[in-house]
Amino acid sequence: MKKKVLLMGKSGSGKTSMRSIIFANYIARDTRRLGATIDVEHSHVRFLGNLVLNLWDCGGQEAFMENYFASQRDNIFRNVEVLIYVFDVESRELEKDMHYYQTCLEAILQNSPEAKVFCLIHKMDLIEEDQREMVSPIVIKIFLTYFHSQIFREREADLIKLSKPMECKCFKTSIWDETLYKAWSAIVYKLIPNVQELEKHLQHFTEIIDADEVLLFERATFLVICHCERKPHRDVHRFEKVSNIIKQFKLSCSKLAAQFQSMEVRNSSFAAYIDIFTPNTYVMVVMSDSSIREFHFLSKHGAEIMIIISFLASAATLINIKNARKHFEKLEGVKTQNPPTAFAPR
Amino acid sequence: MLKPKTLTNVLSQANTGGVQCTLLLNREGTLLAYSGYGDKDARMTAAIASSIWLSYEKYGSVAFNEDNLKSYIVECEACCVSNGIFKLLLSQEGNVIVIKVSNVLLCMHANKSVPLGTLKAKITTLANYLEGPLTQVATT
Numbered sequence: 104m105k106k107k108v109l110l111m112g113k114s115g116s117g118k119t120s121m122r123s124i125i126f127a128n129y130i131a132r133d134t135r136r137l138g139a140t141i142d143v144e145h146s147h148v149r150f151l152g153n154l155v156l157n158l159w160d161c162g163g164q165e166a167f168m169e170n171y172f173a174s175q176r177d178n179i180f181r182n183v184e185v186l187i188y189v190f191d192v193e194s195r196e197l198e199k200d201m202h203y204y205q206t207c208l209e210a211i212l213q214n215s216p217e218a219k220v221f222c223l224i225h226k227m228d229l230i231e232e233d234q235r236e237m238v239s240p241i242v243i244k245i246f247l248t249y250f251h252s253q254i255f256r257e258r259e260a261d262l263i264k265l266s267k268p269m270e271c272k273c274f275k276t277s278i279w280d281e282t283l284y285k286a287w288s289a290i291v292y293k294l295i296p297n298v299q300e301l302e303k304h305l306q307h308f309t310e311i312i313d314a315d316e317v318l319l320f321e322r323a324t325f326l327v328i329c330h331c332e333r334k335p336h337r338d339v340h341r342f343e344k345v346s347n348i349i350k351q352f353k354l355s356c357s358k359l360a361a362q363f364q365s366m367e368v369r370n371s372s373f374a375a376y377i378d379i380f381t382p383n384t385y386v387m388v389v390m391s392d393s394s395i396r397e398f399h400f401l402s403k404h405g406a407e408i409m410i411i412i413s414f415l416a417s418a419a420t421l422i423n424i425k426n427a428r429k430h431f432e433k434l435e436g437v438k439t440q441n442p443p444t445a446f447a448p449r
Numbered sequence: 450m451l452k453p454k455t456l457t458n459v460l461s462q463a464n465t466g467g468v469q470c471t472l473l474l475n476r477e478g479t480l481l482a483y484s485g486y487g488d489k490d491a492r493m494t495a496a497i498a499s500s501i502w503l504s505y506e507k508y509g510s511v512a513f514n515e516d517n518l519k520s521y522i523v524e525c526e527a528c529c530v531s532n533g534i535f536k537l538l539l540s541q542e543g544n545v546i547v548i549k550v551s552n553v554l555l556c557m558h559a560n561k562s563v564p565l566g567t568l569k570a571k572i573t574t575l576a577n578y579l580e581g582p583l584t585q586v587a588t589t
Contacts, residue, residue, distance in 0.1 A: 311450045311452060312450060312451070312452065312453065313452065313453045313454055390453075412483070412484070412485065412486070413457035413458075413460065413461050413482070413483060413484035413485075414453075414457065414482070414483055414484075415451065415453040415456065415457060415481070415482045416479070416480040416481055416482060416483065416492075418475065418479040418480065418481050419451045419453070419456075419473075419481040419482055422451060422481070422586065423450050423451055426450055426586060427450070
């Protein structure tokens with residue numbers, strides 16, 4: 104199944120950078136090497152096996168933009184599933200940005216009215232740097248958090264107003280932290296066709312194994328595509344943080360020519376397992392304190408308290424993950440009978 | 450699927466009348482589940498139990514004309530044997546019985562006061578109960 108994703112925005116706003124980080128395993132620092140995109144760069148990204156994202160990375164220089172809206176209008180804006188419009192938060196020409204955005208929306212509305220629109224307010228980290236000379240870091244932090252959300256909220260309100268009658272969803276992003284993963288997770292979530300079914304089965308799996316939380320990551324991008332939580336957790340940004348950390352780790356593994364396969368993290372209160380799941384996904388299972396303490400009161404010789412400690416060791420959880428694998432593979436429609444051959448038939 | 454609560458509940462039911470702990474381990478000696486009074490060296494016990502099992506199975510099949518090993522009982526004394534690993538196991542006085550369930554091992558450690566026949570009956574009952582469900586799960 105092919106889905107066309109348009110990536111647009113002003114020149115230098117960071118479209119190619121974020122695409123490279125999410126889909127081409129770049130680290131944030133490497134994006135400095137990227138030059139300006141000329142015209143449209145097409146890339147096909149296989150996502151979850153049978154879903155292919157057809158990414159159209161449209162160069163943002165004015166000459167190209169005018170071209171998209173005039174002579175290439177049909178070609179570009181036809182059959183679009185998702186439009187991702189990137190704004191540079193530092194841009195001095197807000198009016199012009201908004202003008203282009205609206206023109207773009209008009210074209211979308213004409214050619215593919217069903218498309219979903221996402222706005223990414225990018226380079227949020229840059230605002231921080233401008234204010235660095237100020238006094239105490241704590242004051243800065245409080246101030247910035249307020250300032251950030253203030254700026255973001257203003258922009259968001261503007262954009263939602265401007266986007267009418269289409270609906271748009273806004274995210275603040277930066278390539279230097281996990282916000283980028285949050286935004287893209289939300290975007291791909293909308294693209295996966297059977298996500299509800301996947302969620303239902305994941306919920307079931309979580310209940311059977313008594314896990315606190317189970318996350319499903321797409322294998323190449325490490326974006327969270329599905330999650331199930333049984334015990335509330337205070338950190339709402341944990342998914343993106345995990346994505347970010349594990350992806351970095353995976354990349355450093357590949358530098359040593361070793362493939363990342365699984366990981367187990369354990370402390371006194373929980374154990375977390377990350378393991379390859381289906382050919383397209385990784386799974387993360389979080390189990391709270393493995394020892395379930397039961398108190399047995401035996402009153403044979405007066406009041407006697409016995410403490411029974413019972414726990415399921417990590418090997419058992421790995422068996423559970425292994426057993427669930429087959430089920431989820433079937434759900435994804437993976438064909439194991441005929442693996443892809445190295446030699447294409449002529 | 451191994452349901453943590455259910456499995457450990459079943460195991461803990463055997464911990465009465467002198468039985469100290471019950472554990473489930475795979476043939477490589479990795480602990481799968483444990484239930485008992487205090488978790489002293491559960492992983493160590495599992496490793497030793499499976500190691501004894503494997504060596505008996507290996508040499509026993511030659512010596513006993515390929516009869517398969519079903520279970521074994523080890524009587525442990527409170528004394529310390531100078532052998533590094535065994536010292537730990539033997540310092541707990543009592544009897545240890547190990548039986549095969551599906552493709553994993555079930556191990557039970559009991560006081561000296563528990564007669565061997567009772568211990569055997571107990572573990573056989575538990576093993577019979579777990580046989581069916583564990584065969585379904587069996588993948589390792």
